Amino acid sequence: MSTSVVPSFCRNCLAYCPILVTVEDGRAVKVTGDPQAAAFDGYSCPKGRALPAQHNDPMRLTRCLQRQADGSLAPIHSSLAMDQITAKVQEVLARHGPRAVAMYRGSGQVSHPSTAPIMGAWMRAIGSRMNFSAASIDKPAEYTSVAMHGNWHAGLQTFETSDTWMVVGANPVIAKSNGGPLNNPGARLKESQERGMRMVVIDPRRTETAKRAAVHLQLRPGTDPMVLAGLIHIIIAEGLVDTAFVADNSVGFEALKDSVATYTPEVVARHADVPVAQLLEAARVFGRGKRGGVVCSTGPSFSTHSNLTYYLALCLNTLCGRWAREGDPAPNPNVLLPAFTPRAQPYAPYPVVSDRPMRVHGLFENASGVPTAALSDEILQDGEGQIKVLFCLGGNPVLAWPDQAKTEAAMRKLELLVVLDYRMTPTAEFAHYVVPPPMSLELPASTQMVESLKYYGVSRGYAIPWAQYTPAIARVPQGSDLIDDGAFFFGLAQRMGLQLDWISQRGQGPNLEGPAQNVPLDMTRVPSTEELIELSCEASRIPLEVVKAHPHGNVWDLDVPVLGREPGCTAMLQLGDARMMTELRDLRPTVAGQPVVDPAYPLTLVCRRANNFMNSVGQEMRALNNGHTHTPAYMHPDDLAALGITADSLVTVRSRHGDMLARVEADDSLRSGVIAVVHGFGAAMTVAGAHAQGAMGSVARLVNMDEPDPISGIPRMSALPVAVQPAGPRP
Numbered sequence: 001m002s003t004s005v006v007p008s009f010c011r012n013c014l015a016y017c018p019i020l021v022t023v024e025d026g027r028a029v030k031v032t033g034d035p036q037a038a039a040f041d042g043y044s045c046p047k048g049r050a051l052p053a054q055h056n057d058p059m060r061l062t063r064c065l066q067r068q069a070d071g072s073l074a075p076i077h078s079s080l081a082m083d084q085i086t087a088k089v090q091e092v093l094a095r096h097g098p099r100a101v102a103m104y105r106g107s108g109q110v111s112h113p114s115t116a117p118i119m120g121a122w123m124r125a126i127g128s129r130m131n132f133s134a135a136s137i138d139k140p141a142e143y144t145s146v147a148m149h150g151n152w153h154a155g156l157q158t159f160e161t162s163d164t165w166m167v168v169g170a171n172p173v174i175a176k177s178n179g180g181p182l183n184n185p186g187a188r189l190k191e192s193q194e195r196g197m198r199m200v201v202i203d204p205r206r207t208e209t210a211k212r213a214a215v216h217l218q219l220r221p222g223t224d225p226m227v228l229a230g231l232i233h234i235i236i237a238e239g240l241v242d243t244a245f246v247a248d249n250s251v252g253f254e255a256l257k258d259s260v261a262t263y264t265p266e267v268v269a270r271h272a273d274v275p276v277a278q279l280l281e282a283a284r285v286f287g288r289g290k291r292g293g294v295v296c297s298t299g300p301s302f303s304t305h306s307n308l309t310y311y312l313a314l315c316l317n318t319l320c321g322r323w324a325r326e327g328d329p330a331p332n333p334n335v336l337l338p339a340f341t342p343r344a345q346p347y348a349p350y351p352v353v354s355d356r357p358m359r360v361h362g363l364f365e366n367a368s369g370v371p372t373a374a375l376s377d378e379i380l381q382d383g384e385g386q387i388k389v390l391f392c393l394g395g396n397p398v399l400a401w402p403d404q405a406k407t408e409a410a411m412r413k414l415e416l417l418v419v420l421d422y423r424m425t426p427t428a429e430f431a432h433y434v435v436p437p438p439m440s441l442e443l444p445a446s447t448q449m450v451e452s453l454k455y456y457g458v459s460r461g462y463a464i465p466w467a468q469y470t471p472a473i474a475r476v477p478q479g480s481d482l483i484d485d486g487a488f489f490f491g492l493a494q495r496m497g498l499q500l501d502w503i504s505q506r507g508q509g510p511n512l513e514g515p516a517q518n519v520p521l522d523m524t525r526v527p528s529t530e531e532l533i534e535l536s537c538e539a540s541r542i543p544l545e546v547v548k549a550h551p552h553g554n555v556w557d558l559d560v561p562v563l564g565r566e567p568g569c570t571a572m573l574q575l576g577d578a579r580m581m582t583e584l585r586d587l588r589p590t591v592a593g594q595p596v597v598d599p600a601y602p603l604t605l606v607c608r609r610a611n612n613f614m615n616s617v618g619q620e621m622r623a624l625n626n627g628h629t630h631t632p633a634y635m636h637p638d639d640l641a642a643l644g645i646t647a648d649s650l651v652t653v654r655s656r657h658g659d660m661l662a663r664v665e666a667d668d669s670l671r672s673g674v675i676a677v678v679h680g681f682g683a684a685m686t687v688a689g690a691h692a693q694g695a696m697g698s699v700a701r702l703v704n705m706d707e708p709d710p711i712s713g714i715p716r717m718s719a720l721p722v723a724v725q726p727a728g729p730r731p
């Protein structure tokens, strides 16, 4: 037996932690954090350490499956599956045109990032704009707010150099998404606290992140826009505005000042149910700091008015001049992407909504993409332009899209559903074909995707120029017939006689601002993942070969200062966007009094992440679920006592729209009156003998499209009124 310990990085979430993998005869058997990778301090989480269990799981799919006449799934060779899928797609294209063919890309793309350009190229080649992703049901306001406010070329002042920081509805210590650096955020938070940084955390739960805060505003869920308007009100009233920065770089200050005038500390405190003194303290901690930033995440994204919350957070950054200044070290000037030489200057706002309408809910393509929340209705509603074919890649719509019953009806209505996933999921239960790819450790990869975050919102991944490349370090299971996600679409293109093109960074110049060059790909053979990585790094700041020479990853010593404003740059940030000011003024009537609580739904549900699970991945794995097979939900012990519910018992959670089963745990870190449910659990509602435990409930059952966001379409997925009652004895 040959055993070796090899460096790689985990791709189960975007932190991409460096790991050491023990490999026996081509099989990964053990994963630990890599102590040689100093930027991560040897950190890994349970999901990363479960990579071997995931790769060696006997339930893992190793062959393509095809739906049979009797409804069962049977193995089919991948090339035959691709022939048949091609024929069906061509028939639908001929009958209904390109809009009938849609793609949905979920968070699974994070584990195999280099193939994404192939999917994009395939959609362009067939001429369909129905290219949906999880981003529009995640934090769409990250994109819409930037469209209305504008962005800052050099980004926020970095976390590592700040003396104050504000986190709105994020838990970076666990989730490694927005709100903190991705490289071991727990350690980075501890360090920054030790050097005196004072943090404000706005969250109904005293999270692992909030425990490190100087001020924790444990607000009533969904009151974020009011709280942020209140903080702006105080910052203006107390003279904490960086007037020089605002004058030089923004317009609209007077409109914003007028719009927040009624959001006095007293009014906001009453509504958000936080003490006035805490609001004042939060504004002062943030406003009196020298450097810092406000970042929002899924909490306010899911709780309605998300564009406004995110927009006000950007305004707060601008009012306090929290953007990186000339001479500051550039926040991650890129290693594997072309050299990024940021300037201390705005990107001007741009239209938040396009003139391309969807067929449903009055929505449009917008700055966050085509709205995924509308996808079920796009499939269900008959008529011209109806979606008939869906490719679901690295996603799990049945558990992730709003209104599970509707999603399942939509999945059934499709003429062709192809699910690309390495495991059976509740969504795959509806597929005509299931196509499994190799898993992450069986593929080469680079950390380039994290560097690209800076071009979209204010969340910037690593501030340090960290990069790593890993070759494939494990072998695919013996006898398997797996097809890589990119190779699958390349194969379809070959069969359809399509020319795919590659958007080259070569001609784009630094900062990716020049016009993109579409370079035709050689269609005579399928490019390997390695070749795609090489292509994507063709204009990298540091040559890929150099990065490869650091198998444990490396922080490059790049001394790149932020440059001053370009001569002739007239772009200004917008503090008084008309649409946002109207929304802020329209919230006023409810600001006057207490929110109305419906006695039938006295509790408020919020969604949260858990350390052991990555959305819907992990619940099925013994290595991660510790035998707990029900959706975890958390409530304050006082609320449990008041309802006569014992901890660890099953409960029914009911919203106006539907109900679900969960197992409650007592959690005194939660605001009383709130129930926090872990997203991603559950089984299909309408498939008998579905693979997952039938009793598990998905939080998607409680959500519907009654209140879609008018821009992004994201529905109310948090701050949801619910009732909770015991579900009977433990089975």
Ligand SMILES: Nc1nc2c(c(=O)[nH]1)N[C@H]1C(S)=C(S)[C@@H](COP(=O)(O)OP(=O)(O)OC[C@H]3O[C@@H](n4cnc5c(=O)[nH]c(N)nc54)[C@H](O)[C@@H]3O)O[C@H]1N2
Residues within 6 Å of the ligand: 013, 107, 138, 168, 169, 170, 171, 172, 174, 175, 176, 177, 178, 179, 202, 203, 204, 205, 207, 220, 221, 222, 223, 224, 297, 298, 299, 300, 303, 606, 607, 608, 609, 610, 611, 612, 613, 614, 615, 676, 680, 718, 719
């Ligand atoms: N371990 C783990 N990591 C993950 C994931 C996972 O499933 N597990 N999922 C990944 C994905 S897809 C994403 S998008 C990110 C998400 O990353 P985060 O957005 O950081 O996710 P959470 O940890 O759930 O933190 C959201 C917080 O918002 C709070 N909240 C709920 N409602 C409100 C509200 O109305 N207002 C405010 N201010 N706060 C509120 C919740 O209490 C919770 O603490 O995490 C990613 N990382």
Ligand SMILES: Nc1nc2c(c(=O)[nH]1)N[C@H]1C(S)=C(S)[C@@H](COP(=O)(O)OP(=O)(O)OC[C@H]3O[C@@H](n4cnc5c(=O)[nH]c(N)nc54)[C@H](O)[C@@H]3O)O[C@H]1N2
Residues within 6 Å of the ligand: 105, 106, 107, 108, 109, 111, 112, 134, 135, 137, 138, 139, 298, 393, 394, 395, 396, 397, 399, 400, 401, 402, 420, 421, 422, 423, 425, 437, 439, 440, 485, 607, 608, 614, 615, 616, 617, 679, 680, 699, 700, 703, 717
């Ligand atoms: N009610 C409610 N709804 C929500 C949320 C919530 O908190 N509450 N959260 C929202 C958010 S933030 C998100 S991001 C979405 C998540 O929505 P989705 O992305 O649709 O769901 P996931 O469960 O993350 O599905 C990822 C899938 O990718 C697969 N996968 C992993 N690696 C690969 C790979 O390399 N190739 C392929 N082909 N597949 C792979 C995994 O097995 C998994 O089945 O849900 C959203 N919906």
Ligand code: SF4
Residues within 6 Å of the ligand: 010, 011, 012, 013, 014, 015, 016, 017, 043, 044, 045, 046, 047, 048, 049, 176
């Ligand atoms: S935080 Fe966990 S899941 Fe994410 S990359 Fe690191 S080890 Fe993997």
Ligand SMILES: [Mo]
Residues within 6 Å of the ligand: 107, 134, 138
């Ligand atoms: Mo997400």
